[in-house]
Amino acid sequence: MAPLSRIGGRALADLLPDLRTMPGPVYSALAHGITSLVLDGRIATETRLPSERELAASLHISRATVTAAYDALRSEGFLASRTGSGSYVTVPAGSQPRPALARWTTRSNEAADVIDLSCAALPAPPDLLPGAMSAAAARLGPYLLGDGYDPAGLPVLREAVAARFTGRGVPTRPEQILVTNGALHGLDLLLRLLLGPGDRAITELPTYPGALDAIRANGGRVVPVPMAPEGGWQVGQLQAGLRQTAARLAFLTPDFHNPTGALVPEAHRREVLAVARQTGTTVVVDESFVDLGFRGNERPTAGIDSSVITVGSLSKAVWGGLRIGWLRASTDLVHRLAALRTSIDMGSPVLEQVVAASLVEQLDDIAARRVAELVPQRDALVAALAQHLPDWRVTVPEGGLSLWAELSSPLSTPLSMLAAQAGVVVVPGSRFGVDGTLERFLRLPYSLPADRLAEAVRRLAGVWAQLDGSGLAARQLVVA
Ligand SMILES: Cc1ncc(COP(=O)(O)O)c(C=O)c1O
Numbered sequence: 001m002a003p004l005s006r007i008g009g010r011a012l013a014d015l016l017p018d019l020r021t022m023p024g025p026v027y028s029a030l031a032h033g034i035t036s037l038v039l040d041g042r043i044a045t046e047t048r049l050p051s052e053r054e055l056a057a058s059l060h061i062s063r064a065t066v067t068a069a070y071d072a073l074r075s076e077g078f079l080a081s082r083t084g085s086g087s088y089v090t091v092p093a094g095s096q097p098r099p100a101l102a103r104w105t106t107r108s109n110e111a112a113d114v115i116d117l118s119c120a121a122l123p124a125p126p127d128l129l130p131g132a133m134s135a136a137a138a139r140l141g142p143y144l145l146g147d148g149y150d151p152a153g154l155p156v157l158r159e160a161v162a163a164r165f166t167g168r169g170v171p172t173r174p175e176q177i178l179v180t181n182g183a184l185h186g187l188d189l190l191l192r193l194l195l196g197p198g199d200r201a202i203t204e205l206p207t208y209p210g211a212l213d214a215i216r217a218n219g220g221r222v223v224p225v226p227m228a229p230e231g232g233w234q235v236g237q238l239q240a241g242l243r244q245t246a247a248r249l250a251f252l253t254p255d256f257h258n259p260t261g262a263l264v265p266e267a268h269r270r271e272v273l274a275v276a277r278q279t280g281t282t283v284v285v286d287e288s289f290v291d292l293g294f295r296g297n298e299r300p301t302a303g304i305d306s307s308v309i310t311v312g313s314l315s316k317a318v319w320g321g322l323r324i325g326w327l328r329a330s331t332d333l334v335h336r337l338a339a340l341r342t343s344i345d346m347g348s349p350v351l352e353q354v355v356a357a358s359l360v361e362q363l364d365d366i367a368a369r370r371v372a373e374l375v376p377q378r379d380a381l382v383a384a385l386a387q388h389l390p391d392w393r394v395t396v397p398e399g400g401l402s403l404w405a406e407l408s409s410p411l412s413t414p415l416s417m418l419a420a421q422a423g424v425v426v427v428p429g430s431r432f433g434v435d436g437t438l439e440r441f442l443r444l445p446y447s448l449p450a451d452r453l454a455e456a457v458r459r460l461a462g463v464w465a466q467l468d469g470s471g472l473a474a475r476q477l478v479v480a
Contacts, residue, residue, distance in 0.1 A: 006048035009058030027068035120401040124319035136354040152338040153179025160360040186311035186327035191218040202250040206432030231262040256289035259443035261397020287312040291367035293399035380450035384457035402445040410439035
């Protein structure tokens with residue numbers, strides 16, 4: 001098996017801290033620097049490292065020093081070699097992430113004083129759905145005369161979704177829309193159709209864990225491409241990933257990405273799409289959060305290149321419990337997906353589709369009310385973190401439902417375990433990556449009222465103080 005991608009000497013040198021400022025001999029500083037980059041998800045596992053000679057030249061150090069660093073990495077389980085494939089980074093056996101939280105288990109947080117920040121999703125907007133449901137029920141009569149099975153979706157909803165795309169500058173016919181049971185369902189259907197065993201699928205690192213699981217469940221190999229430390233895409237790395245791996249598909253979330261909240265500028269989308277066209281990679285864009293922008297949006301990705309497949313849903317702007325989403329693709333692909341669907345679930349529920357058709361028409365207003373609630377919640381979370389956990393680094397998101405905090409030590413999993421005991425449920429950073437990396441990060445949704453968020457941060461700060469003083473932080477830094 002060949003490594004998934006490679007990093008050059010100059011690119012690696014740019015990511016490393018100044019080795020002279022690090023304690024200990026240069027070779028061990030280099031080994032630690034590379035280990036930290038892997039564990040923080042800044043270099044994806046299975047990335048091939050530059051040759052010793054190339055890295056030595058880029059860092060202006062001796063080749064023997066790089067050899068010693070690579071030997072140290074190898075002995076600690078962070079570097080492996082295959083004949084003909086060079087040396088590629090990996091993580092020691094046993095550090096794979098555990099599913100942090102089983103959403104399929106019944107939750108009973110209501111009883112105890114538990115603050116649940118495990119999900120980037122909101123309760124339904126007050127008062128909206130009961131009225132919408134009653135109005136839809138009153139319009140149900142004609143539908144009841146049919147058999148109720150419509151694998152591509154009810155025309156009324158396909159029309160409403162198509163009109164919304166068209167209104168956003170992405171001309172779309174209703175036949176290009178497949179109604180799904182949520183955005184994840186749309187992605188899964190696509191993966192079933194397009195991905196063969198062992199096919200590679202590029203994702204951002206970090207990314208939505210449901211997408212990672214869906215790619216793997218469909219036999220794909222995830223090729224994670226690290227996002228920029230300040231948020232957004234590293235265009236060069238995405239382009240290199242596309243060129244080097246012949247990926248069948250790229251799953252990307254440029255509009256208020258989960259977990260970082262990043263919004264990718266149009267120019268970066270164009271540059272990545274241009275290379276995906278050359279490599280024949282199908283680009284799937286997830287617009288789950290697109291309506292939750294705090295300061296406007298970028299041009300829709302499918303408006304830049306109409307061959308981009310878009311998945312979206314009402315789950316984030318309205319309510320996940322509706323289980324209504326959509327997929328925009330070519331008419332031909334929509335036909336094939338609808339046909340595939342007849343062996344899976346036969347279609348989405350009719351009443352919810354009728355409800356959704358009217359909600360899609362009101363989406364701008366609904367989303368504007370959401371945003372008006374979310375901005376003070378985001379600000380409250382950021383302020384509480386600055387007050388109680390000033391050593392954590394936070395980039396203030398411009399939209400979406402969560403922020404991605406960088407902890408001062410790579411202790412996200414122990415933190416989440418202790419936090420659960422203190423009554424705060426959070427998902428550790430490693431769940432948003434592959435191979436147990438991203439332990440230095442924590443996703444924090446601002447989906448609760450400001451006072452609950454402030455209380456959650458107070459509890460997390462208490463737990464963090466225990467962890468920081470436990471010596472675990474120091475030990476982890478040595479291993480990591
Ligand atoms: C990026 C992303 N896509 C899809 C989903 C799932 O959406 P849906 O409920 O529409 O299936 C989520 C939920 O968190 C998400 O964050």
